[in-house]
Amino acid sequence: MSSETILVSQLQDRHSKEAAFRSLVGQYQERLYWHIRRMVLCHEDADDVLQNTFIKVFRNIDQFKGESKLYSWMYRIATNEALSFMKKRSRIQGVSDAEIGQLMVDQLEADPYFDGEAAQLQLQRALATLPEKQRLVFNMKYFEEMKYDEISEVLETSVGALKASYHLAVKKIEGYLKKKPLE
Known part of the structure; x- marks a missing residue:
């Protein structure tokens, strides 16, 4: 059995779920954060979306059937959460989905966590x-x-x-x- 298969079975067992989930977060948190951050651009927004992603993973792990890799399944959840966040943000700000990306880039310059050139x-x-x-x-x-x-x-x-x-x-x-x- 692969380490991923073992982790999934621990996540789906109510006795080991919490400890396995802490391990899962430690293993994938940084990769998922940067995946989300590249979509939403702002650090605080990425943290919020990441938290929502892990909540969904925790709540829905029993539906994971192993038809894809665990990380692919989590990336799909993270991607959908980030896209939903951006659609919600565009509705709140009254702009199109296409315009929200440009607004987020404009806000990036003021983001203290952006150290880009x-x-x-x-x-x-x-x-x-x-x-x-x-x-x-x-x-x-x-x-x-x-x-x-x-x-x-x-x-x-x-x-x-x-x-x-x-x-x-x-x-x-x-x-x-x-x-x-x-x-």
Whole structure:
């Protein structure tokens, strides 16, 4: 039995669930945080979404059937939580889903936890112009260095479609950066 299979069985056993969950959080917290942070950009928002993600994982672990890797299942939950957060934020602020990304980039400059350079900020601006799926695929492939088959499991999309999305995202980012170079 793999260590993941053992962890899942401990998570699904009411006697060992809490200790196994602490182990799960320790193992995946940082990776999920950065995945979420690249989507919502703000540290406080990423912490809130991460907390909601782990609550959902804890409540729904009994429904995990092992048809995918545990981490893929959790990434899917984290992705959905981040997307829901962004949709809710766009409704509250009265802007479109496309505009919320740009507003979040604008707020990034004031975020005390963002220590990026002008080039990183410019890349975030370029990413904010991408459609949601292209942005997700780019983040997972470029920043998280995930393989296409792993991204396919998380997003439940074919590898071919993911490769096309990544290629389009790269071209759009290059085009954006050529039109708006750093000063």
